[in-house]
Amino acid sequence: MNTVQSRASESALTDAELRLLEAQLRGRRLDIDRELGGLAQTLVEVREARGAESVDDEHDPEGPTLSSEWSRIHGVHGELAAASEAVEAALERIASDSYGVCTRCGQPIGFARLEARPEATLCIECARAAER
Template sequence: MEEARVLLEAQRREALRRLASLTGDFHEVVAASRDSNADDEHDPEGATIAFERSQVTSLVQQVERQLAEIEAAFERLSTGRYGICERCAQPIPPARLQARPAARTCITCAALSST
């Protein structure tokens, strides 16, 4: 379980680094649009600014979801449920946990969920 904790902590650090970078990017996009006299509706560049803002917002939300999954994995670690599939209650193979430390399901159940 110590290996899982180390992997999850590394993922958390990386996600927080990406979140900080994306937040900075978002503030730059907002500042750039604020400093211009363009409005998104009538300026040809406005669509680009709106797209960039939307894209960065989506990426921030993706990282926030990843952080929530990592925190949930830490909770499973603390309660002894880490490495147990939430769907079939079978052990999640170590190779899957190595590749995706925050995995909630085994490969079989993950495949069933995506169909």
């Protein structure tokens, strides 16, 4: 058996592993949706506060300006939206039986990597190569 065949047979996901990873992804999606909902409400509140004529945004001695708070929350919202898309894409790969296969080399990603990053699209070797 060559190295590629050995790696493929050692790293293929079992049904139990796939179910576990799918449950983790679904839980992560719920967590992200909750966080996005909370941030959306906070963005509305900051937007309303920024629009108030009595607010002196640039001279607030109590803490960060509303503009900087808006930027921070908007950035976190963008990161969560991207994470949500990655989780949704992973769930779609599960549904299409393409989950757990490296999109770069076509080899199995491996349970340990997917357990750490269930939305991963690259095996560890390809992920390391992409970082270089």
